[in-house]
Amino acid sequence: MKILCNQKKLAHAITNAQRAINTKTTVEILRGILISAEDNKLKVRGYDNEISIETEIEAQVELAGSIVINSKLIGEIVRKLPDSYISIETDDNFNVFISCMSSRFKIKGISAEDFPNIDSIEVGDMLKISQADMKNMIRNTVFAAATDNSNQTFNGELIEIDSEKINMAALDGYRLATMTNPFKSGVDKNLSAIVPRNTLNHLNSLLSDDGDLYIAISPRDVVFKFDNTRLVGRLIDGEYADYKSLLPKEYVTKISVETKKLQEAVERASLLFTSDKNNTIKMTVTDKLLVITSNNENGNAYEEIGVEFEGDMLDIAFNSRYFLDGIKYLNSEYVSIEFLGAINPCVIKPLDDIEYTYLILPVRISN
């Protein structure tokens, strides 16, 4: 391989590819990134057995070829080189010669033949959605997926696409977050896939606020394409829970409240908690007033917020972190909360056109 490419573009591509790399792996080749040059294009890929992230940049390719280079080392070198053109050359012994202006490096690479090949993935039609919409959907739902559940489907998020809309849902047994976006897919068939939580977190960190995202789903993989980057993720096999049946159809108490005020009050009432456990906040819902209190060995906190109110008065308690998760990324000025009594799930919905639902189970408390 012998190529010449722009330092800034290469640094950016390496940063993207590095996100896929699990730095704790003991498999040396998976700590490396694959660099492949062909047809005046340089592809830079990171892979961790679950996802692959590849970014393509322009390059002047004098000799096609590919090599695997330790991701940390090549990243540090390329980022520290001047904003100029970088030459990368390899020899038959997998030595890599990097030069730029008055700097020259020689480092040891690894044969690209041993790098896992994912190019053979076959995917169907690519569907188009805006990157900003996808980011927003992921941010508002992905936290509700479990991290380490023995039921693998709970560690992923369901993506459902039909000709009218795209819907995402995540649940972990304590809460359910689901969001829908209108979406003209242009295809007739309905698609669905369970995408690992980590894959969606990586996607979220790579997406920008402009531009389109293309999605293709195969029986085994999902492919996301955007800008000059391609993320391929293995899907979770299995039947996703029938989450729609979990959503209550009625309520006995309903309030409307300013989202930001609710968030700040819950955050303050949570300040006395020193761990993620035992972080129960109590809510007393009365006509016109929502009172939030907490109480532990550090002391106690009291917060009150004015609300619109309908139905019965209520005392209920929540895990404060779980409660906050459901509102902190919402852009809606007001939310409604529908309660079905102190021991049944309640439902938080934005009071605007956003199709978002957050269901959360209360914590049982003894008075």
Next chain:
Amino acid sequence: MKILCNQKKLAHAITNAQRAINTKTTVEILRGILISAEDNKLKVRGYDNEISIETEIEAQVELAGSIVINSKLIGEIVRKLPDSYISIETDDNFNVFISCMSSRFKIKGISAEDFPNIDSIEVGDMLKISQADMKNMIRNTVFAAATDNSNQTFNGELIEIDSEKINMAALDGYRLATMTNPFKSGVDKNLSAIVPRNTLNHLNSLLSDDGDLYIAISPRDVVFKFDNTRLVGRLIDGEYADYKSLLPKEYVTKISVETKKLQEAVERASLLFTSDKNNTIKMTVTDKLLVITSNNENGNAYEEIGVEFEGDMLDIAFNSRYFLDGIKYLNSEYVSIEFLGAINPCVIKPLDDIEYTYLILPVRISN
């Protein structure tokens, strides 16, 4: 105690005081900050047996008094409260009641009587220097003080003040950094003190780029006053090394080089090093060219920079981190390096009016 004060100002004072607190201490009261109210002033103090940081803010004091409150807890609460007025009240059982708008907290405090008293420190005249000058002097020298030397004086930095100038010097056996600023003290006597490295790092993080700094030195303590903050630090007892005798009077090779280019070249040549040990860079000084190379199991690096040259050609090697420390905070466009051969210390000096000297020992290498 019963007071009313501004949320932003209190948050800022707590953040300052928290810097003095050693969060690893097992002494509960030293995890707390002391809040004392009197004469429409609120003093907020953190202390860790070595330094004390106290910031004073305006407050409406209805009832004078003082209390110690867990620093982390009060910091988090005050920072999360709205930008408004905060009321703090204590009762006879050391309960602390904090309220602001529609938020109320009750937390447990500790009697202020048990908090170490440092108010009795007697200091002489306060000398005035600009905060920006002091920051610059600390930044360019403090790294050369040792961190854990059995000779305690090496873990601090010497500050010498006479009627003409202020001078600071730090050395650890491998390098020496010293900087001098012109300074009209207005006092006749010469002062000197050995200030712990940590105290100077704390001071550096608190100083701003404008305004004055007042310094007073007592036999046991140093007091720095600036803005509304007072930092008191215990001095290190002992005789400081006669560092001036270490500086060579002559040289056999001298180069002048662009500071930024030198820094970047050394940084790049250091990229192959994976630990702080075995990070030796070699320099070959020839007429017109400085070549910097490194070589280890990861590969090798080569850098070259044009230089002004005088004297004999030379091969020499350095610990790259130690070398970088001496130039990375310098604002001078060019530096000179004076060598006394491959096994003697060399001296780096800025090529402008700044009175700064960095002496560094080379690493012995076998060819």
